[in-house]
Amino acid sequence: MKYILFFLIFFPVLLQAQYKYGLTPVTLQQYQQQVKGDPEKELVNLTSAIPGIVLDIRYATTNNFTGEVIYNLPRAYARKPVAEALKEAQEEFSKHGVGIKVYDAYRPYSATVKFYEVYRDTTYVASPYKGSRHNRGCAIDMTLIDLKTGEELRMPTEYDSFKKEAWPTTPVKDALIKKNRDLIISVMHKHGFRVNASEWWHFDFNGWQKFEVMDIDFEELE
Numbered sequence: 001m002k003y004i005l006f007f008l009i010f011f012p013v014l015l016q017a018q019y020k021y022g023l024t025p026v027t028l029q030q031y032q033q034q035v036k037g038d039p040e041k042e043l044v045n046l047t048s049a050i051p052g053i054v055l056d057i058r059y060a061t062t063n064n065f066t067g068e069v070i071y072n073l074p075r076a077y078a079r080k081p082v083a084e085a086l087k088e089a090q091e092e093f094s095k096h097g098v099g100i101k102v103y104d105a106y107r108p109y110s111a112t113v114k115f116y117e118v119y120r121d122t123t124y125v126a127s128p129y130k131g132s133r134h135n136r137g138c139a140i141d142m143t144l145i146d147l148k149t150g151e152e153l154r155m156p157t158e159y160d161s162f163k164k165e166a167w168p169t170t171p172v173k174d175a176l177i178k179k180n181r182d183l184i185i186s187v188m189h190k191h192g193f194r195v196n197a198s199e200w201w202h203f204d205f206n207g208w209q210k211f212e213v214m215d216i217d218f219e220e221l222e
């Protein structure tokens, strides 16, 4: 009895604590309702939608800036029009002999809150007051791989580097690295994305505003 009472008192407090930044994300039930009204809101599994796409979902491993496993499953989801645009980009990249490797795509809102609480600099992590475009299923973190060898192309920095070299506007001396960075940015811009000002690997889908912030984990989606 004591435990039940404890639970009844503290469970609502815990729920509120999770959303203490004044933003209430869409839950699974609300999402399912929204997709019925607007099929564009569907979160699409990128592995099924884009032939040949490669995943290296860093937040499902300890190989990320938090040093912790954040996701239970290594999955990449994005809203339907985002997945379609990315598929076209992948087709264009293939003409250059390269393909897409995704580090992160849709990210549940709870993960954004966690990142902020680990690293409170909103230059590099999204503000939990606004949420991330990843939370809307409208951002892709990615690099390019050589289609023959599967090796990553050389880029200015590692993924999730907090250095100024990660900014797309920072000059690059190495001609090959510059060429690779120009290629990823120009093809993604052509297909409806915009590179982030401090991360060469992060691309926002133009039109992300119409998609809500969600807090649905991968198990719930599947």
Ligand SMILES: [Zn+2]
Residues within 6 Å of the ligand: 104, 134, 139, 140, 141, 201, 202, 203
């Ligand atoms: Zn990102």
